[in-house]
Amino acid sequence: MDFSRPRCSPWRELVLVASLLACGIFQTSGQVSIVPFIGLEGYRSFLDLENIPEDAQEYSWHRGVNDSEGSMIVSYKPPSNSWQSGPMFSGRENVTTEGRLRIKNSMLNDTGNYTVRVDVSSGTHRATSWLEIREKESNPGISTNTTSVVEYMDSVAAFCHTNATTVTWYVNGIQVSSNDLMTISPDGKTLVILKVNRYDVILQCALENILGYLQKSAQIFLTVAYGPDSVWLRSDPSNFNGVLSAELGSKVEMKCTSTAFPEPKHRWIHNGSLLSVSEANITLPSLTWEQMGRYRCIVENPVAQLTMYRDVRIQRNPEYIPIDKRDFYISGSLVVVLIVMTVLGGIYFCGILVYVIISHFSRTNRAI
Incomplete structure (x- = not known):
């Protein structure tokens, strides 16, 4: 990664000359120069070049203030795209096509002077600069x-x-x-x-x-x-507006659901009496007369100190109307037929009565 160029600042007296070189005081305008850099331990560091000649034939990087053969780190020849390592090569250095020196996993002992030699057709350019690697701060x-x-x-x-x-x-x-x-x-x-x-x-x-x-x-x-935010009471057969219609002997299932953490506790109340069920579901395999009535599911989160409930009332299916307490019923459709027959019978009776009265008065008038 590229890092922003640091500002030049005074170094220790022992590296005074190096700091002057880093700030460009000994660099002449138009000559090759090295951009100073402050790196961090464990990160990648770069030493960039300025005023690079277009006809560069070789970049040779050295450790120290001279470009001797024994101080060479690595060199790179753009025309042949070849590079060669030197005695100071640690395996972490490389030269890019732009001539910059790249150091992976920077170490504290990488701090020091670095010199580059750039060979061109007309001669050789040299520049020296300072690289400082600072200790990485520990994570907070x-x-x-x-x-x-x-x-x-x-x-x-x-x-x-x-x-x-x-x-x-x-x-x-x-x-x-x-x-x-x-x-x-x-x-x-x-x-x-x-x-x-x-x-x-x-x-x-x-x-x-x-x-x-x-x-x-x-x-x-x-x-x-948190929660419960709300409570839903789902059932089979389905309930509408809290009313569940079912036949005696049929199977009824009720399930209480909610959104809460941790898992809430459940209680059920039937017609005012607390049931022993502590689960979210209740199943009535064969509905009896005693099991009719109102059910209340109570959901409690003791950690959040919140409690909510939902009611449902189980009643007989309105399609069947009881005649007595025995298991004898008249269906709703039969009731409708009886009502129609009663109405028609009443109309027929009234018609006969009107006919008799009219006939009586007619005979009386003829007799007079």
Whole structure:
């Protein structure tokens, strides 16, 4: 990865000359020069060239302030696309087609002067610069005051353990800032989530190193208790508006579902009496008269301290109307037929009565 060029700064007295070279004081305008670089231990480092001649025939990189054969690291010849390693080659160096020196997995002892020799048709160009590799900062630590919370009831405070002055916070992998739901301390090292919800489960902090890369802490996972939000009571046969119609002797199943964590507890009440069932489902293999009535499913989350319930009433199928307490029924369709026959019979009777009255008055009038 390419890193931005650092600004020149004073070095220790022992490397004063090297620092001057790094800042370009001894470089003449138009000559080949090396861009100074500050790298980080474990990362890739580069020494770039400026004012590269177009007819470069060979780039030869050396460790130190001279380009002797014994100090050579590696050389590269663009025309033949060939390269050769030297006595100072560690296996981590390489030269790109642009002539830059690339060092993989930089080490602290890579710090020092580097010299490049660029051979062209008209002669040779030389330049020296300084490479500094700094020790990699350790990743920040992270801790919280608690990891088990109740949704919308509890707060959580997370602490980032680092000496860095720039700290960023992540919740579920997304960078966050102070808002109505959470607060970050002025020094950036403390994050307080005021009311935790079920989606605030992964907390992490990070610092920015000198190269601009983020070094993240380990992740902390929160256990958030929530719900039940609502309760659904599904049944077979299906219920409509809390009413389940079924025939005596038929099979009835009722299932109570909800959204909650941890797994909630269930209780059932039938006509005001607590049943021994502690499961979410109830099955009545053969519905009896005593099993009719109202059922209530109660869902309780003892951790979140929330309880909800749902009712359903089992009644006889309205398609069958009982005549007495024995298992004798008249179907609804038969009832309709009887009603129609009764109405028609009444109309017929009334017609006969009207006919008789009219006939009587007719005979009386003829007699007079």
